[in-house]
Amino acid sequence: MDYMIRATAGDDSIRAFAATTRRMVEDARLAHDTTPVCTAALGRLLTGGVMFGSMLKEDRALVTLQIRSDGPAGGITVTADSHFHAKGYINNPHVQIPLKSNGKLDVAGALGKGTLTVIRDIGLKEPYVGTIDMPSSEIAEDLTYYFAESEQVPSSVGLGVLVDRDWSVKQAGGFILQLMPGAPDEVIDKLEERLQKVSSVTSMLEAGMLPEDILNELVGDFGLRITEKHEVSFACSCSKERIERALISIGPDDIREIISDGKPIEVGCQFCGKQYRFDVNDLERILSAQSKSRR
Numbered sequence: 001m002d003y004m005i006r007a008t009a010g011d012d013s014i015r016a017f018a019a020t021t022r023r024m025v026e027d028a029r030l031a032h033d034t035t036p037v038c039t040a041a042l043g044r045l046l047t048g049g050v051m052f053g054s055m056l057k058e059d060r061a062l063v064t065l066q067i068r069s070d071g072p073a074g075g076i077t078v079t080a081d082s083h084f085h086a087k088g089y090i091n092n093p094h095v096q097i098p099l100k101s102n103g104k105l106d107v108a109g110a111l112g113k114g115t116l117t118v119i120r121d122i123g124l125k126e127p128y129v130g131t132i133d134m135p136s137s138e139i140a141e142d143l144t145y146y147f148a149e150s151e152q153v154p155s156s157v158g159l160g161v162l163v164d165r166d167w168s169v170k171q172a173g174g175f176i177l178q179l180m181p182g183a184p185d186e187v188i189d190k191l192e193e194r195l196q197k198v199s200s201v202t203s204m205l206e207a208g209m210l211p212e213d214i215l216n217e218l219v220g221d222f223g224l225r226i227t228e229k230h231e232v233s234f235a236c237s238c239s240k241e242r243i244e245r246a247l248i249s250i251g252p253d254d255i256r257e258i259i260s261d262g263k264p265i266e267v268g269c270q271f272c273g274k275q276y277r278f279d280v281n282d283l284e285r286i287l288s289a290q291s292k293s294r295r
Contacts, residue, residue: 004051004084005211005229009222013183014191016219017051018175018211019232024050024086025161026169027234031273034093036163037105038073042090043161044107044139045078047174049088050232052143053080056122064119069137071112072097079271085235087271105163108137116142118150140174147178154179154188160201171205175214187222194218236272243267243276247286255287 004019025043028034034042049065056063059082067076074091100106116134121127130150134142140159147155159174177195179188195218198204204214216224247255247267258265264279278286 002232003211003229004054004232005215005226006054007215007219007224007226009215009219009224010183010187010191011223013180013187014219014222015178015180016175016215016224017054017177018173018214019047019051020173020205020211021047021050021232022169022172024232024234025172028088029167029169031234032089032093034090035096036167037097037107037110038090038093038095039163039167039169040105040161041073041107041110041139042076042078042088042093043169043172044159044174045076046086046088046234047159047161047172048139048143048157048176049078049080050084050086051174051176052118053082053086054084054230056082056120058082058122061120061122063121064117065143066117066119067111067114067134067139067142068117069111069114069134071110071114071137073110073112075111075114077270084230084232086232087234087236089270089273107139111137113137116146118146143176154183156191156195158198158201160205162202162206171202173205173211173214174201175211175218177218190221191219194221234272236269236274238269238272238274240276243269244278244282244286247278247283248289252287255283259283259287 002021002023007016029039053063061082064079069075072095076090078088080086097109114134115131117131119127119129132146132149135145140157143157144155147153156177162171164170264277266275266277268275
């Protein structure tokens, strides 16, 4: 089961999150038929996104993480809610590039240089939008930089996806550690020293460590206190009705042209890949609804 935990440490001077997301990332891989490097890139942002979404307090709040980049993968979009669901897609899911010299997947090479935009919609008139230039395109480092620059929250983000030889997801997960205002200098110094000694997220997961074990490894010396545990999943809110509303918004001439072909069409959801079929009768009904809405 995929799940994440929230915790505090250091007399509440540290806020901590950790998650295991193998099933979530595998569901995304199957939905988008991603190559290993694209699976790793999308999986990292999905894992970071679902932990970021858990920070939202409002019931219908959403956070969208959008990478726009000049590499062959083109960019990634992930949306997460406050109920531990995330969905997302990578622009060019079939990209394949050589491994790095150390034999690892080259996520930064697939993404190239670009920006990370975070859009937090908590139900107000305008969402909060923050954008940074990505310092590394490794995603974890970029999110670390985002928290420090755009939200003034000193953080450490670790994300990892291990892809098996058959391209399935073997391990996936991550953590986020954040220092709260007024954190003592001795806690900061000791935490920085501890982070320099830990292994990668995928190494910890391969060793059989659970999210609780990862946080205990990272901040157990500070008096770790787990406060919440929640199942996480790859989930999309799309439906035929929602796709239909999108079709209503296109021009009537375009719909008439489709109807004149006399063939059904299929419209896919970008986030989950699900296909929705609309026959001529459906399209004529949409055209009629469009005409009424324009009166």
